[in-house]
Amino acid sequence: MRNSEIAALFREMANLLEIQGGDAFRIRSYEQAARTLEEMTEQVALLAGEGKKLTDLPGIGKSHAEKIEEILKTGTCARLEELRKALPPGITELLRLKGVGPKKVKVLWERLKISTLEQLKAAAEAGKIRGLPGMGEKTEEHILKSLKTVAAQAGRISIHEAVEIVGELGRYLDLQKKIIKRWTVAGSFRRRVETVGDLDVLIEAADRAAATEAIGGFAGLAEITERGPEKLEAALKGGFQVDFRFFEAENFGAALQYFTGSKAHGIACRKIAQQKKLKLNEYGLFRGEKSVAGRNEEEIYEKLGLEFVPPELREDRGEVEAAAAGKLPELIELADIRGDLHAHTKETDGHDTIAAMAEAARQRGYQYLAITDHSQSLTVARGMDEKRLDKHAEAVRKVGAGLKDFMLLAGIEVDILKDGRLDLAESALKELDWVIASVHSYFEQSEAAMTERIVRAVSSGAVHCLGHPFGRLIGQRDPLVFDVDKVFAACKKHSVALEINSHPDRLDLPDVYCQRAKEMGLKMVISTDAHRTLDLGLIEHGVWVARRGWLSKSDVLNTATAAAFRKAIARS
DNA sequence: GCCGTTTTCGGCCCGACTGTTTTCAGTCG
Structure with missing residues (x-):
């Protein structure tokens, strides 16, 4: 079980x-x-x-x-x-x-x-x-x-949908500058959890009645379901719940700390406060009646004797102990990403051309992009056989040759067949710069069979990266069942990186497995699996997963410069 | 029912809002 x-x-x-x-x-x-x-x-x-x-x-x-x-x-x-x-x-x-x-x-x-x-x-x-x-x-x-x-309402929405809602709400709140002095979203949204159940918006406003009025004017709002002097509960059109809470500047940091959570992280912090004969609540950190911190989060953590804990780590998964010991990791940031390693084109199921994808990657400031279309057995995506692959790779190299200061990699996302063989001849794969192997079929195999299947694939010597390792679709398809230790160990042995697929429906590797993989000494890559130029922007979701998984820049291969990356993946 | 740089017993995070009350219980985050 x-x-x-x-x-x-x-x-x-x-x-x-x-x-x-x-x-x-x-x-x-x-x-x-x-x-x-x-x-x-x-x-x-x-x-x-x-x-x-x-x-x-x-x-x-x-x-x-x-x-x-x-x-x-x-x-x-x-x-x-x-x-x-x-x-x-x-x-x-x-x-x-x-x-x-x-x-x-x-x-x-x-x-x-x-x-x-x-x-x-x-x-x-x-x-x-x-x-x-x-x-x-x-x-x-x-x-x-x-x-x-x-x-x-099914309940929780994806972090991607939440980002869109916050964007819309935020643009409106920014227009109310005269009344709403400051606003920020706390809660699971700020921790970048993969799904969000509601939004917690903290508001600083001199006139709360006027602020309430202003919030009520937001076009996306269906109704205000609860209103008090401290908080406001509202339902958006579509039923999604948003809570607004009012705080003064001197409490704002404490409120942010409190309402960012997680609940378990908050409890752990309040226990530490207790041990220090302090009391921590949403209004501040107190010694008796006297406030010793509250204006910003940094001073609260400092007074608790902790390093500042980035929101993505606040899950009570060891971060409080690490912060007390001064051993929190320096987390990877979006700006560390120097290239994308999973992208499709019109050749299979993508919407844009090789050149368009490359140009979009360049526009983002990347130094490289891997074009990784599908292999033959994925017929719904018009996957390529060896012959088409050969031609496609040639086309990619040709476009790449015309790009100055940009490295376009000819790659593939090759299917891992039912028995663990790869969908294309290894000789063909070894001609490529970058090979992702992914499971796209027979999701229901037994744990033993699935383990053997993936281990065989990553042990082939032709693979650089295991694509969306768990094959899950959040809320739609359960993760694959396999022996994680065995698969990760095989990846480690054969220098196969694990992909963090940034698509909001996937977010795969999930955060807790990033942490595990890191402990085992594996490398990750953060990719978008882009099917159109716009999708390259989804990379931030992958970075959030990596941060929630305690990853640093050095754990992620595509933080390397183009030259260093090419060296790292060179075939011996 | 768990847990231990004040503990193997006696603690266990903290405050706001609503509705039904006549001073507070229930619920939520």
Whole structure:
């Protein structure tokens, strides 16, 4: 059983326990265990199989370790079944509704035997919710409204969509300069998490009433759902939620630190504050009543005895300890990227010509670009056979020869076939400057078969880079299942780099695996998989993933100058 | 239920808003 599946069971236990009114700290321990399972890069089944101590994992003690073992053996555990017996399956669905928490779910179940969203809708429409303890007409209205939002919205949006929303909102807020002195987006958006559930916008304004008015004038806004002197909750057209919070200049840094999160990072920081007899909240860092920091984030971290932690690292994955020891990595930046190593043209499924792609890369200030069209078995993309490849490579070299101070690499994205062979003759591939190997078919193979398949491909001697290693499409297709250690070790042995594919639907390698690969001494490349000139701009998404994965400039091959890069990939 | 440079017991982050109350519980971030 996979970590994510076990984690889901722990979350279910946490939710059921919460509805039953269990101890809050115990509930949190189940959630913490789920989080650990979701974020770890090793499969816990493997660790258990090797007899490793699961209690060494953060948030996993004796009791949770036993539950995990039990789940691995039987698919469930006694505690979960016991909880499920007391409450109907699926009742935790109700917790998805805004304004409906464990206490209300409990009342709904005990009084009206409501356990599904459908039943709740019927009861609310029939006016049966009002009159329940702690609930009135407003609660009923809110439930009906929230049911609509849940139905209409899948929930989280991609960071790419979020960037567009922030752009639009930001242009509007900038026009309100006289009223809104400063605004900035905190939350998961600022941490550049791959998907974003809502936006947290911090506002500095002398006249909050006027600022509220101004925000209400934003054309993209559907309605303001909550308004107080400190905060404003709004829904955009399309249902996406944006929270606005007001702060003064002397608190702004503390607010930014607090609302950037993550929750776990914030808790870790507040614990450190406690140890130093300080109190950290969204208004500042306090000794007793006296504020010792708050105007900017830098001074807060400094007073906590920590290096400044870049937002992308704030996930409580070791960054607080590293910051305390002064050992945070110097993260890669967008400006470090000197070339793109994955681009398609009209020859297969791209939209632009070789020359257009090269020119666009040059315009970005790059020193090089690899043209990497598809191979024959990807028929939907009109993939090339050896003959076409030969001609195409020649065309690429010809365009490249006409470019001054720019290196155009003739490459390919070759399919890794079902059995791990490459889709084109190795002799043909070895003529090329840059070879990416990718899985585009048979995603459902067993772990053993998939591992062997990829290991065989990267061991061929013809491959420079493993393209979008996990093959996932966020929210659409699950990642491939293979033995990460074995595949990474094979890549290391054969000097094959791992691609961080910057496409917002992929973001693959995922951040936690960047960290793992780095620890194993592997090199990464950040590429866009561009299918048109405009796509080259997606590179920033890959850089964000790399930053979230603790990568420095030196971990990423395409930060090298053209000359150094060519040397690095030269075939022996 | 977890965890330990004040601890193997007694802690466990902190504040705002809403609705239903008549002083606060529930929910959220």
